[in-house]
Amino acid sequence: MYRIKEHTKRRAKKLGVKVRPSRRKGKKVDVIGKDGSVLASVGATGYKDYPTYLEMEKAGKVPKGTAAKKRRNYKKRHIHRNKKGTPAYLADQLLW
Numbered sequence: 001m002y003r004i005k006e007h008t009k010r011r012a013k014k015l016g017v018k019v020r021p022s023r024r025k026g027k028k029v030d031v032i033g034k035d036g037s038v039l040a041s042v043g044a045t046g047y048k049d050y051p052t053y054l055e056m057e058k059a060g061k062v063p064k065g066t067a068a069k070k071r072r073n074y075k076k077r078h079i080h081r082n083k084k085g086t087p088a089y090l091a092d093q094l095l096w
Contacts, residue, residue, distance in 0.1 A: 005051035042091035049095035
């Protein structure tokens with residue numbers, strides 16, 4: 001099960017949503033709206049995300065700057081992440 005990082009919790013608070021470990025197989029995070037409904041399940045469990053890379057950098061498992069490089073590449077690849085409220089937007093805002 002994916003452990004939600006502080007980065008994601010801070011970003012969720014800023015967006016006005018809540019997050020919890022996903023109940024959906026293969027997903028990292030369930031995004032919960034103000035009314036308590038699940039807005040989206042985001043983040044594939046088989047892939048790392050920005051906060052994970054930051055932790056790996058801190059632990060010395062990857063070179064410094066890896067997180068920033070991965071974030072930059074993610075944002076280049078995912079061009080449909082700018083429409084507010086979509087799962088792609090939520091994944092971008094919470095995990096990257």
